[in-house]
Amino acid sequence: MTTLSSMTSSNPLLPRHRALTVLGSINLDLIATAERLPTAGETIGGGALSRQPGGKGANQAAAAARLDGSARMIGAVGDDDAGREMLDALTAAGVDVSDVAHRSTPTGTALIVVDSAGENQIVVCPGANAEVSLEGVAFAEDETLLCQLEVGLDVVVEASRRHPGFFALNAAPAQSLPAELVQRCDLVIVNETEYELIPELAQARLVAVTYGKDGSALFRDGKEVARAAGRRATVVNTIGAGDAFCAAFVLGLRNGLSDEQALAAANAVGADAVGQHSSQPELGRLDSYLGVASA
Incomplete structure (x- = not known):
């Protein structure tokens, strides 16, 4: 079971950068929980329906705010x-939403089925995310920007051009990436499937790859430079776990943790996230995950 321990004086986490800024999707998640996932053409009864805040961008912003105090x-x-x-929901988590636009198009919606083991199937209807x-958004040089691919690729490329500081990309959902974007990224985060589906990442300067229960690794110019073991957890819901990992890993690197420390802390945050039903789980401050041990 995953347990949390407090930060020790020998391993301080001292903020030296502005709070993380996230550019990405905001969705309403409609979640049906069932004993198993349906096969093509199959109807399964006995499900339980819930609705909650979601979207990869919003999930990462909420996680960052809870881990770091603001986003x-x-x-x-x-x-x-x-x-x-x-x-x-974002405001309650501590996120500044003054740069979220209101459109006449409906809010994005994700239709999600989750089985008893926490595995899922997801269909996203982008709505306003498209x-x-x-327009009207300013970036600072000492700001860290984290993007995903649930909004237009053209918007992400434009952000990479306009933002003068540290630029991180969670390249999900997987798709072909222009060379300009790959070269601009200071960090790319993907899961193992996405890493295989995006061969362009072999040319990226820094790529973090997650392997679920098997932990995560960091590749610099295609060569593995760090790895951290996974953390034991009771899996309830995997929807927001990758997003929590992304926020934690970026914050860890930007606040001076070593590659191994940042991976280990992010793994612990992800393990905490899978044990909760929410796509935007309640999390502690990042420093409380630095001494997490598996038992």
Whole structure:
């Protein structure tokens, strides 16, 4: 079981950068939990339906705010009840939503089926996420920007051009990436499947790859330079675990942790996340995960 321990004086986490800014999707997650996932054409009964805030971008921003005390979100929601609900959830987590635009298009929605082991199937209806814009958005040189690919690739490329500071990309969902974007990334984060599906990442300067229960590794110019073991956890929901890992790993690197420390802390955060039902789980401060041990 994963346990948390407090930061020790020999392993301080001292913030030296502005809070993380996240550019990405904001979705309403409609989740059906069933004993198993349906096969093609099959109907399964006995499910339980829930709705909760989601979207890879929003999940990462909420995780960053809980881990670091604050975060900024750039995205778009519809002028509807779902959009207001999503923004209320982000604000409650400590996220600055002043750069989230309101569109006439409905808020993005994800239709999700989760089985008893926490595995899932997801269909995303982008809605307002397809209308994310950088109009009126300013970036600072000492700011860290984290993007994903649930908004337009053109917007992500534009952000990579305009942002003068540290630029991280969670390259999910997997798709072909222009060479310009890969070369601009200071860090790319993917899971093992995405790493195989995006051969361009062999040319990336720094890539973190997650392997689920088997932990994570860091590759510099295609060569493995660090690895951290996975943490034991009771899996309830895997939807937001990768997003929590992304926020934790970026924050760890940007706050002076070694590669191994940052991977280990992010693994511990991900293990905490899979044990919770929410796509935007309650998390402690990042320093509380530095001494986590598996038992």
